[in-house]
Amino acid sequence: MTRKIQVNRVARVEGYGGIQVEIADGRVKDVKMNILEGARFLEGLVGGRRFDEVPDIICRICAICSAVHKLTAIQAMEDALGVQVSERTALLRELLVQGGNIESHALHIYCLALPDFAGVASVIELNSTHPDTVAEGLRIKKLGNQIQETVGGRAIHPENAVIGGFGRLPVADDIKRLRDGMAQGLDDVQALLPFVRGLEMPDYREGSSVYVALRNGDKDFSFYGDRIVCSDGAEYPLSGYKELTNEFVVPHSNAKHSRHNGKPFVVGALARLTLNGDRLGGAARRAIDALGLVLPTTNILYNNHAQVVELVWALERGRDICERLLEMGLEQEKPVEVKARAGVGTGAIEAPRGTLYHQYELDEEGRVVKADVVTPTAQNLSAFEHDMRAMVESNQGDDDATLRLKVEMVVRAYDPCISCSVH
Amino acid sequence: MSVELLKPELARIVRIKPMVEDHHLFQVRFEDAETVESFRHRPGQFVEMSVIGSGEMPISISSSPTRRGILEFCVRRVGRVTNALYRLPQNSLLGLRGPYGNGFPIEEMKGNNLLIVAGGLGMVPLRSLLWYALDNRRDFKEITLMYGCRSPAEMLFRYELETLTVRDDMSCLLTVDDKAGQEWDGNVGVATDLFAGVEFDAANTYAAICGPPIFYKYVIQKLLERGFSKGRILMSLERKMKCGIGKCGHCGIGGAKKLVCIDGPIFTYWDVVDMREVI
Amino acid sequence: MAKPRIGIYGLTGCAGDQLAILNCEDELLDIVNAVDLRSFSMASSSNPEGEIDVAFVEGAVCQQRDLDELKEIRSRSKLLIAIGTCAVWGGVAAARNDIDREKLKEKVYGPSGSFLESLPVKPLGEHVKVDLAISGCPIEKEELINSVASLLRGDLPLLVSFPVCTSCKMHEYECLLVKRGQLCLGPITRAGCEARCPGLNRVCRGCRGPVDEPNAASEVALLKERGFDRRDIINALATFAAPAEKLAEQIVGKEPACQSAQDASQAEKE
Amino acid sequence: MRIIKLKKEHLRDFVGSLSAFGKLYAPQARGEKSFVLKELKDLSNLRLDYRRTILPPKKFFNRPDETILNFSSDNGYQAAADANGGRRVLFGLHACDIKGLEILDWVMRDGYRDEKYFQRRERTAVIGVSCEPDESCFCLAMQADNVETGYDLFLSDVNSCYLVTVRTSLGDDMVNANQELFQEVGKDTIEAFKKKTHAHARKLDDMCDLSVSQMPELIELEYMSDIWKDYAKRCLSCGSCTMVCPTCTCYDIRDEVELDQQRGTRKKRWDSCFFPDYAAVAGGENFRAEAYSRFRYRYLHKQDGFVAKYGRSSCVGCGRCIEICPAKIDLRDVIKSIEGVT
Numbered sequence A: 001m002t003r004k005i006q007v008n009r010v011a012r013v014e015g016y017g018g019i020q021v022e023i024a025d026g027r028v029k030d031v032k033m034n035i036l037e038g039a040r041f042l043e044g045l046v047g048g049r050r051f052d053e054v055p056d057i058i059c060r061i062c063a064i065c066s067a068v069h070k071l072t073a074i075q076a077m078e079d080a081l082g083v084q085v086s087e088r089t090a091l092l093r094e095l096l097v098q099g100g101n102i103e104s105h106a107l108h109i110y111c112l113a114l115p116d117f118a119g120v121a122s123v124i125e126l127n128s129t130h131p132d133t134v135a136e137g138l139r140i141k142k143l144g145n146q147i148q149e150t151v152g153g154r155a156i157h158p159e160n161a162v163i164g165g166f167g168r169l170p171v172a173d174d175i176k177r178l179r180d181g182m183a184q185g186l187d188d189v190q191a192l193l194p195f196v197r198g199l200e201m202p203d204y205r206e207g208s209s210v211y212v213a214l215r216n217g218d219k220d221f222s223f224y225g226d227r228i229v230c231s232d233g234a235e236y237p238l239s240g241y242k243e244l245t246n247e248f249v250v251p252h253s254n255a256k257h258s259r260h261n262g263k264p265f266v267v268g269a270l271a272r273l274t275l276n277g278d279r280l281g282g283a284a285r286r287a288i289d290a291l292g293l294v295l296p297t298t299n300i301l302y303n304n305h306a307q308v309v310e311l312v313w314a315l316e317r318g319r320d321i322c323e324r325l326l327e328m329g330l331e332q333e334k335p336v337e338v339k340a341r342a343g344v345g346t347g348a349i350e351a352p353r354g355t356l357y358h359q360y361e362l363d364e365e366g367r368v369v370k371a372d373v374v375t376p377t378a379q380n381l382s383a384f385e386h387d388m389r390a391m392v393e394s395n396q397g398d399d400d401a402t403l404r405l406k407v408e409m410v411v412r413a414y415d416p417c418i419s420c421s422v423h
Numbered sequence B: 001m002s003v004e005l006l007k008p009e010l011a012r013i014v015r016i017k018p019m020v021e022d023h024h025l026f027q028v029r030f031e032d033a034e035t036v037e038s039f040r041h042r043p044g045q046f047v048e049m050s051v052i053g054s055g056e057m058p059i060s061i062s063s064s065p066t067r068r069g070i071l072e073f074c075v076r077r078v079g080r081v082t083n084a085l086y087r088l089p090q091n092s093l094l095g096l097r098g099p100y101g102n103g104f105p106i107e108e109m110k111g112n113n114l115l116i117v118a119g120g121l122g123m124v125p126l127r128s129l130l131w132y133a134l135d136n137r138r139d140f141k142e143i144t145l146m147y148g149c150r151s152p153a154e155m156l157f158r159y160e161l162e163t164l165t166v167r168d169d170m171s172c173l174l175t176v177d178d179k180a181g182q183e184w185d186g187n188v189g190v191a192t193d194l195f196a197g198v199e200f201d202a203a204n205t206y207a208a209i210c211g212p213p214i215f216y217k218y219v220i221q222k223l224l225e226r227g228f229s230k231g232r233i234l235m236s237l238e239r240k241m242k243c244g245i246g247k248c249g250h251c252g253i254g255g256a257k258k259l260v261c262i263d264g265p266i267f268t269y270w271d272v273v274d275m276r277e278v279i
Numbered sequence C: 001m002a003k004p005r006i007g008i009y010g011l012t013g014c015a016g017d018q019l020a021i022l023n024c025e026d027e028l029l030d031i032v033n034a035v036d037l038r039s040f041s042m043a044s045s046s047n048p049e050g051e052i053d054v055a056f057v058e059g060a061v062c063q064q065r066d067l068d069e070l071k072e073i074r075s076r077s078k079l080l081i082a083i084g085t086c087a088v089w090g091g092v093a094a095a096r097n098d099i100d101r102e103k104l105k106e107k108v109y110g111p112s113g114s115f116l117e118s119l120p121v122k123p124l125g126e127h128v129k130v131d132l133a134i135s136g137c138p139i140e141k142e143e144l145i146n147s148v149a150s151l152l153r154g155d156l157p158l159l160v161s162f163p164v165c166t167s168c169k170m171h172e173y174e175c176l177l178v179k180r181g182q183l184c185l186g187p188i189t190r191a192g193c194e195a196r197c198p199g200l201n202r203v204c205r206g207c208r209g210p211v212d213e214p215n216a217a218s219e220v221a222l223l224k225e226r227g228f229d230r231r232d233i234i235n236a237l238a239t240f241a242a243p244a245e246k247l248a249e250q251i252v253g254k255e256p257a258c259q260s261a262q263d264a265s266q267a268e269k270e
Numbered sequence D: 001m002r003i004i005k006l007k008k009e010h011l012r013d014f015v016g017s018l019s020a021f022g023k024l025y026a027p028q029a030r031g032e033k034s035f036v037l038k039e040l041k042d043l044s045n046l047r048l049d050y051r052r053t054i055l056p057p058k059k060f061f062n063r064p065d066e067t068i069l070n071f072s073s074d075n076g077y078q079a080a081a082d083a084n085g086g087r088r089v090l091f092g093l094h095a096c097d098i099k100g101l102e103i104l105d106w107v108m109r110d111g112y113r114d115e116k117y118f119q120r121r122e123r124t125a126v127i128g129v130s131c132e133p134d135e136s137c138f139c140l141a142m143q144a145d146n147v148e149t150g151y152d153l154f155l156s157d158v159n160s161c162y163l164v165t166v167r168t169s170l171g172d173d174m175v176n177a178n179q180e181l182f183q184e185v186g187k188d189t190i191e192a193f194k195k196k197t198h199a200h201a202r203k204l205d206d207m208c209d210l211s212v213s214q215m216p217e218l219i220e221l222e223y224m225s226d227i228w229k230d231y232a233k234r235c236l237s238c239g240s241c242t243m244v245c246p247t248c249t250c251y252d253i254r255d256e257v258e259l260d261q262q263r264g265t266r267k268k269r270w271d272s273c274f275f276p277d278y279a280a281v282a283g284g285e286n287f288r289a290e291a292y293s294r295f296r297y298r299y300l301h302k303q304d305g306f307v308a309k310y311g312r313s314s315c316v317g318c319g320r321c322i323e324i325c326p327a328k329i330d331l332r333d334v335i336k337s338i339e340g341v342t
């Protein structure tokens, strides 16, 4: 007897993807994450474009992670063109990354993931059962957008970030406002901790267990890094990301898959916490305890918890960056002048969903010869399937609807960004 | 008092009378009793009418100043604000400001014959003049109305006008381009056909005309043939308007030599004959 | 009055316009309370669909699946509103419809990607009737909220139709084209963004698509006069609204439309 | 008339003192090569070497985009509080801009007097400063190189000092509040002033070979000319020239309703006769559907219609539209094309 679990369109995720599970005679035969989102071939489309046009185009890969796409592209271009930016610029960029991260994590936790646990269809319904939580969540989400608007010039596709710096720097008053918002955000997020701790987590055996993230120096917990580290002990320089990802095409998905040593691996909040979590202090450390989060875990559903911890961290880190910027002062500075030249450059930043890589090869005129973008969701797709399989195997006794919800919860726990994965 | 010239006053739709398709007559009264008392207009003037929440538009006052208290507007449903107006039920509130525009030069016209020539929706501003003249019958000599529409079903104020055809103190000539299979035993043909068989004392007559752009061309030609001097042909013009008080610029004609909202909407043919972009 | 039935859909795109809706943090709950939300799969797992009054559709048509979905949505929607530059003009994905899809696929996916099905990228209006177009990459929150408020009344929204230069002037931003000689598309781009980019010292790249009557020929000519590389000009025009602005290339390429264009092509020959 | 002298070293002190008479606005740099009139918070930002500001002073009286009314479905329309109604001092306006304001006054007074505009005007002090023309200026041809009224004080640069013409009682108060900064005008200064004035006039004259005396007739005669079509091919209809013109006043009105459908605002925003929908009415009729007819209309209005109505062109020769046109259309060239003198 074959049993089929099918989800035509996974809801509460960005983009268009479906799930197909086939169980034959008690054995899980097939698990597929069908990525149905159309391919835009953006890597192909930027061919021939001048270097300075590329970040604005390529960030359109995804709205939710547009800030980090833009900054990763900028980083890659600066790498190729040998551009060094000021400390102020670097701080503002990190603030922008945090803004994107705060918005994205808040969106995912409060609007996309929590409804599952509360047994409702959406944040709108959640609002009738948990109005305070929703209000807090939307406030934090809005703060994330305010940061992106203030620093990036727009909440989505932040046009202010350019190669060499920023078009126009925010003024001190703006930064003060953000700092105060961050303090409020830290208050708001507290109420979430006991709530999330109390959630009932569907369990399953043997999820994916190789975690990958960037690592920065030897002290920081950061979304930036100088090397790629894997929980199986492997390490790569940023420019060696292809040895990690080994992207390949599978016929049921418009997005490529990645495997490391033939095995799926996981990037994202849970990976970052597993690998670098010991570097966390302050409110984030306390949040781990408050959530009762025990690491390492192979249950990807705890990625939701990890995102909560990172949200706390981002708010705290964001506040510190603001303080630092205010100390430094915010005199206007023009973007560093950039001269076209040939070269290859790599950029890598931790996006909300995991490590994002951009690489560009430029000709002497500074026009793109080759572009490569590897997104976190694409890296995670193999792991999606692995974890869904484990979830189904562990919960075969459930009826179809429950099982369907559980596999969907696995997918949602990854906080997939399907447009990103295809691009 | 508010310094904001563009501020409308509240008025209530007391009655909505569907006339022909997509043309309703709205009977409206100001909310404020004092305004009801103090509001005075001349035939040919218009108001800026606001549908609260949707926007504002210029609409001619279709009732005669001699019938006070309730103002009548005949509005054709054509776009955003008119559509919004049509959604309003009876008894709804509206915004009105005005009256604006010059209106017909009544004082000057008194003692003369009056010829009114209307085409289609052009009857709307002229109705005010018609009833004004009929209510002050002794001020005018002969009164003639010529009104043409495409079909009987499009004739505005048909019932009202048909009652005028039996009056012996005026001559009311109605025509349709095409019976279109509808009940009609009047004239068939374009408005200018009605000139045939009518005698004019052009030197002692004022012609007031209003209709679609093409209408002006033919009617004016007819009037000139009949010896009307350009200064005695009065026409009502329509242009895009936003403010109605001569500031927003949209209704300029002839390089804004004239603004339809304050210099018009009533112009003599002489006023505009040499002006660019008029007809 | 019954609440209008609304559906929010995304074809191929970055989801920026759906996110822009979710970014109305202060208004979101008011909006959804005022409507009967029939579909918004990015935000809800309960999507009863059925007949709807207003469909907001984001993204461009990039594959047969998009087209089928679009037609299906159209068939049960009274009003179909294209939201975002992808839906209205094609967006970034439509920049190079001149490249054969098979070639692009090969370039990005290699030989094993041959299963992928892909169409030249087109805005919605090329395939179905679009009742209203709210452009922007992404749409502007203000314009969205105003539009929804108008629609709730039963009025068609009033959208900005003048060019970015006009906004730029109202904000008194320094003109990057005239004063700094940069390649700005503001003169032919539809405003509504409050000239965001010039305000950030960045040229307008035309992310909201062209105005109703863009004089693209003159824009190209004046940019050439200022010494810009033809390729960069054409690239700029083709960034967000290639299906519309490819025209410019044709106009200028074939017959110089105006004096300065003539001069420019003259100069090129010499 | 009272004319006194202000040494340049006292300028800053004097300007600083003006904030006692209202919020002080003065020309300051914007971007790399532009200037704007904005609130002067730091005296060292004052830039009297400016040629022209991006927007003319009309922006203070006729705002680019403002809420004029608030409405609610049961209470109707209420005038919005005037956020721009306070006392102000505009320091550093050039003669052409002062003339521009005077022309604006005519329009705002004509027919229906725009009270809100005049309240703002009356609460605003205007202090003029003499200027150095650049290649886009042609104020002389437009009779706006000098103004006799329209200001409270006018500062004429005479080498190391300014001659200050006191025109109004308010100007007098401003001077009296700072008596110690001013001196009587000596013979040397008078001589220097004469020389400077003469040189200025010569310079303007040399720069400007434009005459507009027969424009109304010529525009009328050339109404059907291809000149309009030729220029319209280049014109982008970007609206910039009308936005920056000191005397262009067109605006659009729109309503914005809130989500609750109960409340909203009516807003007024600058409009331009270059836009395709400017003269378009319901049902698809457009009185100026062609780009060239819109291009022509601007000249028809400024150089013909306005002359017929007010006896002079509404152009003051400030050169803003010339400087800002991305397509490099120079109003003087258009005029010369019509005059056949190119």
Ligand SMILES: Cc1cc2nc3c(=O)[nH]c(=O)nc-3n(C[C@H](O)[C@H](O)[C@H](O)COP(=O)(O)OP(=O)(O)OC[C@H]3O[C@@H](n4cnc5c(N)ncnc54)[C@H](O)[C@@H]3O)c2cc1C
Pocket (backbone or CB within 6 Å): B046, B055, B056, B057, B058, B059, B060, B061, B073, B074, B075, B076, B077, B078, B079, B080, B081, B082, B083, B124, B125, B237, B238, B239, B240, B241, B242, B265, D280, D281, D282, D283
């Ligand atoms: C002096 C005058 C008197 C008028 N009298 C009447 C009348 O009695 N009955 C009647 O049905 N119509 C009359 N009109 C025309 C009426 O103003 C337009 O039909 C109406 O403005 C259309 O508005 P809308 O929002 O439905 O159309 P849309 O096409 O959506 O127009 C949007 C806006 O543009 C402006 N506009 C559009 N068309 C016109 C126009 N023809 N004239 C002026 N402004 C316009 C208005 O501000 C309008 O709100 C008159 C016009 C003028 C100038």
Ligand code: SF4
Pocket (backbone or CB within 6 Å): C164, C165, C166, C168, C169, C173, C174, C175, C176, C177, C178, C184, C185, C186, C187, C195, C198, C203, C204, D240, D326
């Ligand atoms: S910067 Fe660009 S948008 Fe602004 S006025 Fe100049 S050309 Fe127009």
Ligand code: SF4
Pocket (backbone or CB within 6 Å): A159, C137, C164, C189, C190, C191, C193, C194, C195, C196, C197, C198, C203, C204, C205, C206, C207, C208, C209
């Ligand atoms: S200025 Fe141009 S590119 Fe920037 S947001 Fe506006 S339309 Fe888009």
Ligand code: SF4
Pocket (backbone or CB within 6 Å): D241, D244, D245, D246, D247, D302, D314, D315, D316, D317, D318, D319, D320, D321, D322, D331
């Ligand atoms: S038309 Fe041009 S030069 Fe004349 S006043 Fe206006 S902006 Fe200045």
